[in-house]
Amino acid sequence: MTAAGHEVLWTPPPGRVSASNISRYQRWLAAEKNVETTDFDSLWRWSIGDVETFWRSIWEYFDVIASTPAQTVLPDRRMPGARWFPGAELNWAENLLRHTDQTGPAIISVDETGATGELSRTDLVAQVANLAAYFREIGVRPGDRIAAMLPNIAPTVVAVLAAASVGAVWSCCAPDFGVKGLVDRFAQIEPTVLIGVDGYQFNGKRIDRRDVFTALLDQLPTVRHAIVVANLGLPLEGAHRQDVADYADLVVGDAQPEYEQVPFDHPLWILYSSGTTGLPKGIVHSHGGILLEALKANALHYDLGRADRVFIAASTAWVVWNMLVDVLAVGATVITYDGSPTFGRPDHQFDICARYGATRFGTGAAYLTLCEKAGTRPGTDFDLSTLRSIMSTGSPLPDTTWRWVYDAVSADVHLGSDSGGTDVATGFIGANPLSPVRVGELQGPYLGVDVQAWNEAGAAVVGEVGEMVITEPMPSMPIYFWNDPDGRRYREAYFEVYPGVWRHGDWITMEADGGCVVHGRSDSTINRGGVRMGSADIYQAVEALPEIAEALVIGAELPNGGYHMPLFVVLRDGYDLDEALTEKIRTTIRRETSPRHVPDDIIDVPAIPTTRTGKRLEIPIKKLIQGVAPETAINLATVADTGTLDWYIDYAERLQHNRARSSTPS
Structure with missing residues (x-):
């Protein structure tokens, strides 16, 4: 940071x-x-x-x-x-x-x-x-x-x-x-x-x-x-x-x-x-x-x-x-x-808060960013005088959206991610x-939650990116998984990497000031040249650009030992992914994150596929790129809009075809 x-x-x-x-x-x-x-x-x-x-x-x-x-x-x-x-x-x-x-x-x-x-x-x-x-x-x-x-x-x-x-x-x-x-x-x-x-x-x-x-x-x-x-x-x-x-x-x-x-x-x-x-x-x-x-x-x-x-x-x-x-x-x-949630206008949920005197509003980070990019000003358009706190969850909140809340919603609201x-x-x-x-x-951290960031040696670190672990039990941890009589799937989900310690699967930084930064899922982490990067860092940089509506970045290890890192972007109306915008995206990522975060390809796509709860389908799309069959890579029942997958399935098939041709002796 x-x-x-x-x-x-x-x-x-x-x-x-x-x-x-x-x-x-x-x-x-x-x-x-x-x-x-x-x-x-x-x-x-x-x-x-x-x-x-x-x-x-x-x-x-x-x-x-x-x-x-x-x-x-x-x-x-x-x-x-x-x-x-x-x-x-x-x-x-x-x-x-x-x-x-x-x-x-x-x-x-x-x-x-x-x-x-x-x-x-x-x-x-x-x-x-x-x-x-x-x-x-x-x-x-x-x-x-x-x-x-x-x-x-x-x-x-x-x-x-x-x-x-x-x-x-x-x-x-x-x-x-x-x-x-x-x-x-x-x-x-x-x-x-x-x-x-x-x-x-x-x-x-x-x-x-x-x-x-x-x-x-x-x-x-x-x-x-x-x-x-x-x-x-x-x-x-x-x-x-x-x-x-x-x-x-x-x-x-x-x-x-x-x-x-x-x-x-x-x-x-x-x-x-x-x-x-x-x-x-x-x-x-x-x-x-x-x-x-x-x-x-x-x-x-x-x-x-x-x-x-x-x-x-x-x-x-x-x-x-x-x-x-x-x-x-x-x-x-x-x-x-x-x-x-966006019936009639992007900031429809703020209208509901105003009409019914909500003192606390909970929503996904993506919704707040949507309102920001739509240019809404809920604090001006609605009477939000009762609203004391906002909970943002589901994914990391971009820096620009943090500032937008205090500028466009209320200067005296408790925004908690x-x-x-x-x-x-x-x-x-x-x-x-x-x-x-x-x-x-x-x-x-929450009270009673002994959360730490661990490096690869299993040591707690401050000011560095590490695996988020919980070292003491919590009352609301699952009592078991259904149909898991010997507890094997439960152990594999949380305790396989560090026996006796809960590994949640997120990259975080525990800051010296007591705060925490979430960088994204560690199981979909980009590992380029041995340097691990969180996808959230790239999203924060790219989605702050006015031309970009949404993005999806994938880091995929390939069977031949190579590594492919494409960035898929959904453009806002009126923009084209020309050479100038492509270079602007690359420059922004290089400046806001690091040269290692710059993708191999930047590709304009019609939509970003998500789960029903709004999470990007990073791991399934990664598996498609690695050559896994769609019926194995993706459980369609969990996808919010299965039609958004068609483009990626075609893209993955083209990649496989090109790899097969390049590996065939001439």
Whole structure:
């Protein structure tokens, strides 16, 4: 990072610091535990130096509801295999639904048409209780799986809470998935209940998904009961019509709340790996682990409480949706959204923040950059006076976008770039209310997360690029992978490189000022001439150019021992990739990064392929370039738009043809 990379954009005002949840927690620690901390760094160092006391303090400070408290916190901290709070019994849903004494909605529902709905705390508890009673009536037992094909709407929140209330294991995919993608995931877990939706809204269109729902019923033989949510009011037709219960009928009644008390490590939900190159892995999290992380992250890192409203236009296939539901743990209001995030205008999401008084807005880094490049000024066009914080996640945020937020959105907003993942349903590094916000840096590690950057010798380094590792267990680490009885796939995913230490697969730099810089995935790292480079560094340089909309860089080792590094760019309207622009791109990369980052070829492409959660398909495209067959290199069910792959498949075939010709003796 250059000196500009450490430029301070925002410093939390003293009054805001002293009134923050984390400052109150520090004062409680001093009074109750005799733990004195002066700033975030000292608090973090204490939290990783005394892991058991830290997590016990989270339990006590937030007064976790548990029918059976734990006597010990972490009797064995080996990874994998660490077991948290053995003997404790609780329920995640019960703790999320405890805030019934406050006024204001629990959920605000928004869609593209402008239609809105509200669900009070009392009504949410009642609907959850009635749906949970139905689950019990049809024989759902703790550990049974409930699968759902639902969008980001209020009934999805009700359903996950009801499933957890009876101890069932929840698993949800977005309704834009195809049948194969859904079956690839749900068939693994053998659900007994399937909840589907008749359709959803997107970009002004009503998308009918009744055929997908009925196809799932045909292809999932373990499903004994089915429920449909009439999101669009479309009648279910065909052979299954009489066998499917109507969600609206199931959430009314006079059932009383009842929460199955389960062990701390009882499975809560199954999330899925991207599955870009194979069958998605089922990642299983626990009731207790997710609850403690939800309390810690939302209260102490995001500074959320009962007065807050949180808006994230997240697909239910993205872990960020699960994190949105988790804000209920601190009494905040959830704002759900069914529709296109850019409906009508690029800054549509900021309009929603203004209309519904969002105090926190979560989104992907790519969306903020889109708004920047579109020339929007949300702070001028909308009343964002309630907005206190923005979470950017999914990929590194370019330096220009950091500055754009403070120029075009608000000079007094807490912008936090967070890095974590589906693996832990939280962050490893990201925002906190005490530290300054610097361009290009995540503010620091999360409390209780012993994150380090390791060099090739396995030594921690500061100010240098290294592998991101976690050296102490976290409660929300997966309890296991589904259908992995001996734990082999789990160990291979995180612990194969450094036994006993979690390797996440990102290149990071831990800065001397306490901040962190994420450079991109280490498994898609560019390794040119023995020098490793993060793709994010190249994207930051290239996508800052006004001519470039998006970019994709690949570093591919070739069978003949060579190395091919193309840069694919999507141009903005009105520009051509002529010789002058090509040289401008090369010069920019050389100046902003290094000569080694300059690609072999710069190629104009129609689109950049991404996963359904917006991540660039670096590894699958790399495999295509290396000669791997498309059906082996890419799992199409994970791709947002499969049509974007056609160009790259043709390109890879041309490369293979040219290599074959050049290797044939004349």
